[in-house]
Amino acid sequence: MIRQRARLNHVLFFFTMRLKIFSACFLALMSLLLAPRAFAQSPIVVASQSVDMLFPRAMRFNLEATSAAPIRTLILTVRQRGAALGSRFAVPFAPATNIRAEFEWSFQSAAAGGYLPPGAEGDYTWHIEDAADNVLDTPRAEYVVTDRAHKWATRANDALSVNWYQGGDDFGSAIFTRAVAAREFLARELGIENIPPLKLFIYATKGEFFTALPPFSAEWTGGRMFPDYGVILINFAPENMEWGLRATSHELSHAILHSKIRGTIGELSVPHWLDEGLAVYNEMNDHAPDEQFERVFLLAARRDTLIPLKKLEQRFPEDTSEAQLAYGQSYDVVKFMIEEYGAEKFSALLDVYERGALPDDGLRQVYDMNQDELENAWRQKIGAPPRAISTARMPTVAPRPTFEVSAPLNASTAVPAVSTTPPVAPTRVAQVEHPAPNSSTPALPASGLCGGVVMLSGVAALRALKRRAGKV
Ligand SMILES: [Zn+2]
Known part of the structure; x- marks a missing residue:
């Protein structure tokens, strides 16, 4: 039994070693393949991003970004804490190497965001693409809906x-x-x-x-x-x-x-x-x-x-x-x-x-x-x-x-x-x-x-x- 187990361990060790070598080779190959793209991501730079709370009307997401090639796609993803689904918006803007864009989430219209109460929290990310296929996804940033009409x-x-x-x-x-x-x-x-x-x-x-x-x-x-x-x-x-x-x-x-x-x-x-x-x-x-x-x-x-x-x-x-x-x-x-x-x-x-x-x-x-x-x-x-x-049994209702x-x-x-x-x-x-x-x-x-x-x-x-x- 012990010998069998030792042999099994040996086989496992051998297999693991091979797997490790294979993984290392695979990773090296993948990094070579992906290197140009990874390198190409760096040209997109976010100069600034912010959220303006304009409650009860809206909250405005602002972005300033630059890239070597004209930026051509902007997608804003907003997730509310507590809600099962997030929202994704293709934000319109004029393509250029240096852009400013904003998106207004309306609290008054369900078609452009929808109502959120003060205190509601969430996070958002920007997905940016330029004409040279460079891509940047910004890290999640948080927001809290705030009613600034009052000094709380x-x-x-x-x-x-x-x-x-x-x-x-x-x-x-x-x-x-x-x-x-x-x-x-x-x-x-x-x-x-x-x-x-x-x-x-x-x-x-x-x-x-x-x-x-x-x-x-x-x-x-x-x-x-x-x-x-x-x-x-x-x-x-x-x-x-x-x-x-x-x-x-x-x-x-x-x-x-x-x-x-x-x-x-x-x-x-x-x-x-x-x-x-x-x-x-x-x-x-x-x-x-x-x-x-x-x-x-x-x-x-x-x-x-x-x-x-x-x-x-x-x-x-x-x-x-x-x-x-x-x-x-x-x-x-x-x-x-x-x-x-x-x-x-x-x-x-x-x-x-x-x-x-x-x-x-x-x-x-x-x-x-x-x-x-x-x-x-x-x-x-x-x-x-x-x-x-x-004594008549009530019908079961859904x-x-x-x-x-x-x-x-x-x-x-x-x-x-x-x-x-x-x-x-x-x-x-x-x-x-x-x-x-x-x-x-x-x-x-x-x-x-x-x-x-x-x-x-x-x-x-x-x-x-x-x-x-x-x-x-
Ligand atoms: Zn009650």
């Missing part, structure tokens, strides 16, 4: 940053502290791992906020998240601090749940009531109920007019008080699940949903109950009579995104990076929007988030909500 103050750690421009250090610190606590709850108590870094931008006025949003954003939007880029934009002034703290953690919870449970076309399977219930539950450190929701909820519980959970699986009602009830109920069911059965079980449920389970299947796997049965367990806890459960994948004007128009046709860019902007506090209503409810705000926003908001059918 920032508080940050490795996990998240809070950016604001109105209100002092106390204002930003309070938001940062709340955001860190909200994140910690999800990471520690619910075991959500690998949460990507998140950036929050607080816009003080509605006008400035809408200037920063994609074109034609719904007027009642008060917070918007861009999960692909880990960016959340929220609109509130320092005097609306209480609402802002709740809004910050509410949106952050959505963003983090989003980052955990996402399919290729968006978020799958998580019941809407669970998503919203968790966001409300995590608004405050002590998980205290929201008074307004709570009042409507307690009244409905007393009158036995609670909404069947199954009805809240995909969307919330458009009716104001029904929407409030939906938030109050969802909060209470999530609270029941976490506090009655433990955070570990809830965490396990999120894991099951992450693997793609449908709402009822996920619950059955972890809690051994479907939504109807869970609802009755919860109803028993709050002293409500059990609801008659239909999972649909719990969150909106994109707004109509920013719909997925992904184009593979190999396309070199002039300005066509992928704009994969997944967004969840939440209504803002109504600026014309001075006395804001502290917890006027999502559906809660609908009540204050009046008929216009309701019409907008109806048009958007379930995007609350």
Whole structure:
């Protein structure tokens, strides 16, 4: 055996030696063949390159380059962090040995780049060819989309940053502290791992906020998240601090749940009531109920007019008080699940949903109950009579995104990076929007988030909500 192995080693050694000699010869030959081309690459020199941030209009990529032969081809490749696809643009310019070129990525037009929120990051490279077939590919250089209209103050750690421009250090610190606590709850108590870094931008006025949003954003939007880029934009002034703290953690919870449970076309399977219930539950450190929701909820519980959970699986009602009830109920069911059965079980449920389970299947796997049965367990806890459960099995429906994948004007128009046709860019902007506090209503409810705000926003908001059918 040993001799055989020695012989084998010998053969292997011999084979390896031959391979090495062959490789050396091959490399020498290749370097000879490639030498003229390698030598020929040197004539192209990049004198300068830069990116001008002209948010909210555009970002401009600038290049100055020279070569011995006229430069005849310029291709700009831009990759956004978080987006699956990059974009490649053939940049027009007048061929010459000394060129200046620029390309404007429009944030306003999907055909020439598309919207990117402040804080979105990426990198870019230039591919340059001259008439003598010399080629130069510049190393990747990074960019960060920046809204220079404001003088931002920032508080940050490795996990998240809070950016604001109105209100002092106390204002930003309070938001940062709340955001860190909200994140910690999800990471520690619910075991959500690998949460990507998140950036929050607080816009003080509605006008400035809408200037920063994609074109034609719904007027009642008060917070918007861009999960692909880990960016959340929220609109509130320092005097609306209480609402802002709740809004910050509410949106952050959505963003983090989003980052955990996402399919290729968006978020799958998580019941809407669970998503919203968790966001409300995590608004405050002590998980205290929201008074307004709570009042409507307690009244409905007393009158036995609670909404069947199954009805809240995909969307919330458009009716104001029904929407409030939906938030109050969802909060209470999530609270029941976490506090009655433990955070570990809830965490396990999120894991099951992450693997793609449908709402009822996920619950059955972890809690051994479907939504109807869970609802009755919860109803028993709050002293409500059990609801008659239909024994007829619900037809299995294909999972649909719990969150909106994109707004109509920013719909997925992904184009593979190999396309070199002039300005066509992928704009994969997944967004969840939440209504803002109504600026014309001075006395804001502290917890006027999502559906809660609908009540204050009046008929216009309701019409907008109806048009958007379930995007609350
Ligand atoms: Zn929400």
